[in-house]
Amino acid sequence: xxxxxxxxxxxxxxxxxxxxxxxxxxxxxxxxxxxxxxxxxxxxxxxxxxxxxxxxxxxxxxxxxxxxxxxxxxxxxxxxxxxxxxxxxxxxxxxxxxxxxxxxxxxxxxxxxxxxxxxxxxxxxxxxxxxxxxxxxxxxxxxxxxxxxxxxxxxxxxxxxxxxxxxxxxxxxxxxxxxxxxxxxxxxxxxxxxxxxxxxxxxxxxxxxxxxxxxxxxxxxxxxxxxxxxxxxxxxxxxxxxxxxxxxxxxxxxxxxxxxxxxxxxxxxxxxxxxxxxxxxxxxxxxxxxxxxxxxxxxxxxxxxxxxxxxxxxxxxxxxxxxxxxxxxxxxxxx
Numbered sequence: 001x002x003x004x005x006x007x008x009x010x011x012x013x014x015x016x017x018x019x020x021x022x023x024x025x026x027x028x029x030x031x032x033x034x035x036x037x038x039x040x041x042x043x044x045x046x047x048x049x050x051x052x053x054x055x056x057x058x059x060x061x062x063x064x065x066x067x068x069x070x071x072x073x074x075x076x077x078x079x080x081x082x083x084x085x086x087x088x089x090x091x092x093x094x095x096x097x098x099x100x101x102x103x104x105x106x107x108x109x110x111x112x113x114x115x116x117x118x119x120x121x122x123x124x125x126x127x128x129x130x131x132x133x134x135x136x137x138x139x140x141x142x143x144x145x146x147x148x149x150x151x152x153x154x155x156x157x158x159x160x161x162x163x164x165x166x167x168x169x170x171x172x173x174x175x176x177x178x179x180x181x182x183x184x185x186x187x188x189x190x191x192x193x194x195x196x197x198x199x200x201x202x203x204x205x206x207x208x209x210x211x212x213x214x215x216x217x218x219x220x221x222x223x224x225x226x227x228x229x230x231x232x233x234x235x236x237x238x239x240x241x242x243x244x245x246x247x248x249x250x251x252x253x254x255x256x257x258x259x260x261x262x263x264x265x266x267x268x269x270x271x272x273x274x275x276x277x278x279x280x281x282x283x284x285x286x287x288x289x290x291x292x293x294x295x296x297x298x299x300x301x302x303x304x305x306x307x308x309x310x311x312x313x314x315x316x317x318x319x320x321x322x323x324x325x326x327x328x329x330x331x332x333x334x335x
């Protein structure tokens with residue numbers, strides 16, 4: 001056999017081996033509960049990666065879950081001596097960046113104010129301006145900093161809570177794990193935040209629905225406002241107040257606290273969906289836009305060219321309207 005024939009034979013063998021590997025891959029779906037919410041993961045791989053995914057979730061939980069007493073963030077909040085890890089550092093820096101770029105509309109130190117108002121504003125009628133002012137003294141993203149691996153606070157009463165960004169980052173972390181395992185087609189969804197790459201089991205772009213803002217708590221009759229199909233590696237996050245709000249004196253307040261005032265954000269955005277290169281960034285800006293309200297959010301978004309948005313909001317007459325960025329239009333199904 002001459003060299004050319006040997007080369008052809010070897011090439012054919014490698015192609016067959018590659019095809020065999022490809023044929024051995026299949027789509028798997030994982031689901032369960034993590035961080036007090038549900039997750040769903042779809043990915044194409046030669047075998048299940050359940051154990052590795054679970055281990056990554058457990059490690060992440062020990063870093064950034066403020067409700068886990070053994071986590072790094074819980075120890076930071078108790079002012080214990082603790083060194084932060086790479087995950088905590090990444091989230092801390094991204095949160096500070098978004099806080100600065102949004103003029104403080106995003107603030108991870110707002111947790112004491114959230115506790116003051118209570119879940120679903122259960123304490124709305126008992127909160128006084130004096131109480132808000134007292135707590136606001138130790139709220140503010142500029143009152144914290146990282147020095148090496150230590151969090152330094154200007155006031156020991158400061159508490160951190162990255163719930164408005166950590167779910168998005170958890171999607172990114174699991175996506176990174178899948179990519180280390182050679183997975184190129186996946187969709188990671190945690191509590192409505194999504195990281196995606198490649199295509200689904202039908203060879204199509206992943207499709208993510210945007211719910212209509214209706215008070216259907218069970219979701220049995222939930223309808224979609226639109227469907228997003230970015231067809232690229234990205235993160236998608238949605239924040240919404242339409243199921244958790246409070247009305248007083250004819251004014252509607254969402255469950256999001258405005259860090260600038262210390263009060264619930266009285267705004268007209270019912271749902272804020274954001275697409276960014278990573279889910280952590282999308283998650284953070286989705287919260288920012290809920291705080292700002294539609295008009296200010298649309299104007300502010302001009303300063304964030306790396307993201308696209310889709311808002312559902314109430315106009316002056318109380319009717320549902322939508323607004324979306326020029327870049328978002330190409331990803332929508334019904335526009």
